[in-house]
Amino acid sequence: MRSYETTFIVDPVLSEGEIKQTADMYLKHLKNEGCEIVHINELGLRQLAYPIKRRNSGVYYNVELTAPNGEFIEKIELAFRRDEHIMRFLTIRLDKYAIQYNQDKRDGKIGAHKRKMQAEAKVKAEKEEAENRAKKEAKAKKDAARKEAAVKKAAAKKAAAAVAAENEPSSDNTEKTES
Amino acid sequence: MASRDDIKFLSNPSIGNNKKKYCRFKKFGIKYIDYKDTDFLLQFINDQGKILPRRLSGNSLKYQRKMAVAIKRARHLGMLPYVTDLLK
Numbered sequence: 092m093r094s095y096e097t098t099f100i101v102d103p104v105l106s107e108g109e110i111k112q113t114a115d116m117y118l119k120h121l122k123n124e125g126c127e128i129v130h131i132n133e134l135g136l137r138q139l140a141y142p143i144k145r146r147n148s149g150v151y152y153n154v155e156l157t158a159p160n161g162e163f164i165e166k167i168e169l170a171f172r173r174d175e176h177i178m179r180f181l182t183i184r185l186d187k188y189a190i191q192y193n194q195d196k197r198d199g200k201i202g203a204h205k206r207k208m209q210a211e212a213k214v215k216a217e218k219e220e221a222e223n224r225a226k227k228e229a230k231a232k233k234d235a236a237r238k239e240a241a242v243k244k245a246a247a248k249k250a251a252a253a254v255a256a257e258n259e260p261s262s263d264n265t266e267k268t269e270s
Numbered sequence: 271m272a273s274r275d276d277i278k279f280l281s282n283p284s285i286g287n288n289k290k291k292y293c294r295f296k297k298f299g300i301k302y303i304d305y306k307d308t309d310f311l312l313q314f315i316n317d318q319g320k321i322l323p324r325r326l327s328g329n330s331l332k333y334q335r336k337m338a339v340a341i342k343r344a345r346h347l348g349m350l351p352y353v354t355d356l357l358k
Binding site: 141143149 | 301302304306343345346347348349350351352354
């Protein structure tokens with residue numbers, strides 16, 4: 092089995108349903124030829140870098156597939172050529188690095204996806220950190236309150252003890268003087 | 271009379287301490303160049319949409335060839351222009 096990648100541009104003048112129908116037709120065509128479709132990447136409406144058939148934009152479809160041999164290419168490209176709704180098409184064979192690249196891209200390990208995911212992870216981490224910090228602060232506040240209360244209690248106890256101690260020796264003294 | 275210190279500023283001080291160019295594909299282990307990734311390919315074409323020579327981009331021959339093929343594929347699919355002005 093060999094891996095291939097087919098990209099084609101559908102005329103954007105068609106309605107959305109028609110565009111999808113056209114794409115589905117070619118996907119079916121590929122399946123009929125014995126190809127196994129690995130992934131369909133709908134790039135959507137994109138601005139063209141230069142006008143093609145007097146259109147300035149096109150709907151891109153990118154299909155990754157595996158096939159037993161390259162015989163399907165001639166047939167599908169003939170169909171593409173005959174169809175006036177297909178503005179451009181390109182079929183290439185993928186080498187092992189390309190397959191790896193596409194796999195990584197789907198897993199979100201490459202480029203924009205990676206950056207996006209990293210940014211999301213960062214935001215998440217920051218959120219967690221903020222939460223942790225808030226928790227810690229709350230805990231610290233609680234601890235501080237508890238400590239303060241404890242200190243106050245201790246102070247109160249000490250004061251009471253001091254008062255008691257003051258009272259006692261004074262009473263002793265009075266007793267002694269009396270005796 | 272010009273002393274030794276004056277002469278120093280008569281020549282371009284940046285000559286001689288150029289950083290050596292390198293092939294980024296070899297350096298970062300990029301094995302495949304995606305023709306759909308136009309933002310990446312833009313680094314290798316000039317304002318007119320021409321492919322930069324190896325002399326300027328510093329690519330190794332192997333990856334210069336792959337990169338050129340990727341740019342040509344992108345051009346065919348209308349993702350990059352064949353000719354233009356003020357691309358960047």
